[in-house]
Amino acid sequence: MRIRIAILGDIVGTPGRQVVASAVKRLKREMGVQVVIANVENAANGSGLTPDLHKKLQLAGLDGMTMGDHAYRKKQIVPTLERGSDIIRPANLSAKAKGKVCLRLVAEVEEVKLPIYVFTVVGRLFMNTMQGTDPFATADRLIEQIHERPSVILVEVHAEATSEKVAMGWYLNERVTAVFGTHTHIQTADARVLPREIEGPRSGASVLPLGEGGTAYITDLGMSGPQDSVLGRRVDRVVSQMTTAMPAAFDVAEGNPEARGVIVEVESSTGRAVGVETIVLGPEDA
Template sequence: MRIAYLGDIVGTSGRQALTQQVKTLREQHGADLVIANAENIANGSGITPEQHKKLSAAGVDGMTLGDHAFRKQQIKNTLNTVDNLIRPINLPGQAWGKGYMRLPSPIEGGPDVVVVMIMCRLFMNSVQADDPFAALDRFLESLRSQPPAIVIAEIHGEATSEKIAFGWHANGRVAAVLGSHTHVPTADHRILPSPGSDPSIPGAPVPGLGKGTAYVTDLGMTGPQDSVLGRRVDRVVHHMSTGLPAAFDVAEGNPEVQGVLVDIDPVSRLATHIERVALPADVNQPPFVV
């Protein structure tokens, strides 16, 4: 099973780039599922119900949200009712929506794919998140009563050290740990050396049949590359060079789809391969032009 997992979608150009490249991900890169972080799609912060519908219609199987999950108040009902949009699982109990999703297997007779979103705490001062390490442990324990599944953990955070430590904490217990939030792709994608699965967790991945847990510190950004993390260069440079306020409007130039492709053995439910993917959009073709 091959899963395309994509970095934070930023603005309209990011959504259009992904809409254009979903077919490429499936037909040329063999993706069975397409999953993306969508928390920056609404002009750089949050997501609306209409944008969720557009991504679903474009062929995106699952969407995740991070620290900007609730920036658009109108997303509350969508979060509470749909099965393919999640927010971090380690938020306070009153948070809208849920922190994981179970996607049906895209291959006949294969296991479902469970995606859990977990928030980091270092340098994430505006978010009241619980301990991400304990949150993963509780979540894996909760899977005891459910059918065995491929488990992918997205770790959303600022500090590379925290995300790397989380990867080692999860190693051997999930198929992949994929980082998001910084919008800058990292070059540390690898299969962590497997310590074997945790025998105390029924339905945990089977050691020895697959390779281990796929890991990357950050997936990158699906959006305008001629930018500062998706925002207009002139606005950000002006603010940083003068100290004067500036509106950090979303940029549009050179949109690209960034993320990883992860191959997972459906028997062991562990990863066998991970590679980076970067697909430049053609702004002279739909949906950029009609």
């Protein structure tokens, strides 16, 4: 049995939320997707999330939500991060940071019920707004705590540096179903199932049961939001600040909203990814 999971990149502002709402419908009704998750750290006017927007995204059909370095930008989201069963904050923060760090969802297709675990780590390179602890050690620790087999394990690496994301992909190769990057808001062209055999010693013991496929990887899912923008913000404001040094309000842009991300196809008997494709869904596609 094959299960299809859609993972959408950072939802930015109202244009992002609206285009994701239409994309989720299409993914589930027409594209054979059973579960949709998304990074929602930029949903509230470009930065953070509110309880009201969390509810709206639930109603839109999102099954799981992740946060990045903007997790606490809106303080009122903290009780939701502590109690919600569908939302997590990055796992590699201070032990005193509030909120859950690992999601457990279930994909149900016919008589198959497949657990799906999701966690996020933030990178350490060039991350100015949130300093995390070792993302590699955190990933090791969380993977060790997952005992259900088979299960799907999805790992988000929310990071600025391409190198750190690529390294995480290789580090978790053959140990998780998918490693996907977020935070840089530009979809990369490197989605693939990583080859099983690489040079040198493997970074950790294989966890996935043997079988077809392996670990799906992409450096950045891209942004679910207005693409005619600078990473979701108004072009005129960003260019003005960059060219004059005078501060400008980085309001969320509106033009050309698209939901971007990947669909990962999973073999339910092993939890291995057997395929991954990038997706771009505009409002007209709904």
